[in-house]
Amino acid sequence: MTERIISAGHKWSMLCVAYYKRLLQSKLGVDARLRLLEELNEMSDLHFTPKMLAAIQPMSDVELDIVHEAMALDGDERCDASFKVLTSRRVFAIFQQLNPSYSAALGH
Amino acid sequence: MTEPQKNVVEPVPEWGPKMAALPSDKWRNFVVALFESEGPPEGKGRKIWAVERAGFGKDDGTSTNKVLSTIANRIFQDPRIKSAIREYAEMYSHRILPAAMRAVKHGIYDNAHKDHARFTSMVLDRTIPVETISTVKIEDHRPAATAEQIERVIQRIEALARRAGIVVLPPPIEGEFTVVDETP
Numbered sequence: 001m002t003e004r005i006i007s008a009g010h011k012w013s014m015l016c017v018a019y020y021k022r023l024l025q026s027k028l029g030v031d032a033r034l035r036l037l038e039e040l041n042e043m044s045d046l047h048f049t050p051k052m053l054a055a056i057q058p059m060s061d062v063e064l065d066i067v068h069e070a071m072a073l074d075g076d077e078r079c080d081a082s083f084k085v086l087t088s089r090r091v092f093a094i095f096q097q098l099n100p101s102y103s104a105a106l107g108h
Numbered sequence: 109m110t111e112p113q114k115n116v117v118e119p120v121p122e123w124g125p126k127m128a129a130l131p132s133d134k135w136r137n138f139v140v141a142l143f144e145s146e147g148p149p150e151g152k153g154r155k156i157w158a159v160e161r162a163g164f165g166k167d168d169g170t171s172t173n174k175v176l177s178t179i180a181n182r183i184f185q186d187p188r189i190k191s192a193i194r195e196y197a198e199m200y201s202h203r204i205l206p207a208a209m210r211a212v213k214h215g216i217y218d219n220a221h222k223d224h225a226r227f228t229s230m231v232l233d234r235t236i237p238v239e240t241i242s243t244v245k246i247e248d249h250r251p252a253a254t255a256e257q258i259e260r261v262i263q264r265i266e267a268l269a270r271r272a273g274i275v276v277l278p279p280p281i282e283g284e285f286t287v288v289d290e291t292p
Contacts, residue, residue: 062272066265073253073261081253085261094269 006106008087013048014056014102015086015095019067021058051108057101066094126195130188137162138183139192143200155180 020036028036044050059067070091073081085091096102123136130136141147141158148154156173159180165171183189215227 060272062268062274065268069261069264069268073257075250078250081258084253085258085265088262090262091265094265094274097274098269098272 006092008083010048011087011092012083013043014052014105015059015067017043017053017056018059018063018099018102021056022064025058049108052105055101055105055108057099060098063095063098066091124192124195124199126188126191130192134163135183135189136192138164138180139189139196142193143196155184159183 017040020040024033024036040053044053067082067086070082070085071079073085086095092102127136127139130139138158138161141161142154144158144161147157147161153173156176159165159176160169160171164179165176212227212231215221215223216231218224221227
């Protein structure tokens with residue numbers, strides 16, 4: 001079995017997209033919704049294409065719990081620790097199993 | 109206390125949007141009355157005076173202070189009046205600016221004025237302010253998460269995944285590699 005090497009930044013982007021999409025499913029004010037949509041719109045680039053972004057499905061409850069577990073490590077503003085945990089091979093492999101759309105997005 | 113004259117507020121050519129949004133002229137007159145030079149000072153019946161001057165209460169002027177005070181308090185609770193007061197205050201401050209400038213000028217030109225030095229210093233501070241250069245060094249002393257903490261969190265995450273029916277085994281590292289010749 002060969003593992004595709006994915007940069008930590010890409011993993012983070014994919015997780016953010018799934019997280020934002022999950023947030024967009026909850027009850028939000030118009031301002032917050034617009035902000036999230038603008039964030040999503042600005043996330044794609046030449047490498048992380050709009051097709052990849054579109055392929056990612058919103059986070060499930062378990063994924064959300066995992067993100068919150070990792071974020072508990074962070075200080076007030078920085079997210080160094082959660083970045084390290086969430087983009088680690090061990091944890092991202094879990095995300096890929098929980099949400100196959102990450103792997104599907106990589107195929108685009 | 110002098111008998112307040114009702115409805116003698118000077119006409120204002122054009123109200124701002126907040127003043128215009130008030131429900132009636134009485135409300136607008138109330139805001140204007142709060143800014144007038146006449147009348148008792150704050151805490152000594154100013155609001156009651158303003159309410160009466162604006163035309164609230166009975167026409168024959170027999171409304172008691174208690175009634176007028178209740179009206180004043182009710183008006184003050186309204187968010188529209190707060191916005192209107194803020195808007196009017198801004199307009200008012202522009203209107204009194206020339207007088208304020210004349211007073212400062214007078215204080216500066218008159219050497220015998222008791223606040224001559226204060227006026228002069230005030231103007232100098234604004235026109236030739238003292239420059240100070242500050243170097244701010246920001247250091248982050250928050251402790252970074254330790255390897256043990258990170259490991260504990262990863263284990264909790266794996267437990268969450270197991271509960272969700274996910275077999276938590278990171279894929280083994282496999283790869284094809286070639287030796288790159290680094291000689292220039």
